[in-house]
Amino acid sequence: MLKFFLYKNNKPSWKLIFDTMKQHLSELLQTQDVCIELKKISKQPTDSQRGYYWAVILPMIKHGLYELGNDQYKQIEDVHDFMKEQLKFYTIETIKIKKTMLRVKKYKSISNAEGAKDETSKYIDECIRWVAENLSVIIPEANRYGYK
Known part of the structure; x- marks a missing residue:
């Protein structure tokens, strides 16, 4: 190749x-x-973006959900999946299997291998906005925690 x-x-x-x-x-x-x-x-998401998302944003969302009486999200990965659904961080693709056309949900990624830096930035901003509007939780800026 x-x-x-x-x-x-x-x-x-x-x-x-x-x-x-x-x-x-x-x-x-x-x-x-x-x-x-x-x-x-496209440029890949940075370690700093992912660190801020996994170490600051998701734990604060988890805590905000818990404070509202929603304790079904025991793991950070569960909160991550919840947020991808809430913010529609996916695409719908049509695939053909034999003669049947199926619509499948393909989740976007914030990983180095598959993600895009600008898309990850937008997603993080949307998470912060969603949390403020729906959970009344204000997430501090990344630089407060040493993330760029």
């Missing part, structure tokens, strides 16, 4: 990258079928 990465701030190298891609693709197409996939690269 060949991968080429093209970054918007590296314009002088675009021609070189495209010429290299053209050369490699020309060679490949002589001997085999080729599938080309283009996708946008």
Whole structure:
């Protein structure tokens, strides 16, 4: 498999990258079928974002839910799942199995491997807003806890 990465701030190298891609693709197409996939690269969530979310935001949500008499969320992971549902942090995809079309919920990720930094920032902001509106809990800013 060949991968080429093209970054918007590296314009002088675009021609070189495209010429290299053209050369490699020309060679490949002589001997085999080729599938080309283009996708946008987004920056991954930072350790600081995830640390703030897991160490500050989720425990405060858990405590806020408990104070309202809702003690069904025993683990932080349960609170995480609850918030993804509340804020619709998922997409609905249609898949085909045999002749049946199914709609499935695919949860978005805040992990390094699959998440996007800007999407994670937006999700964290939405969590903070939701908690303030629904639980009357004010979550301190990240820098108060040493997160950037």
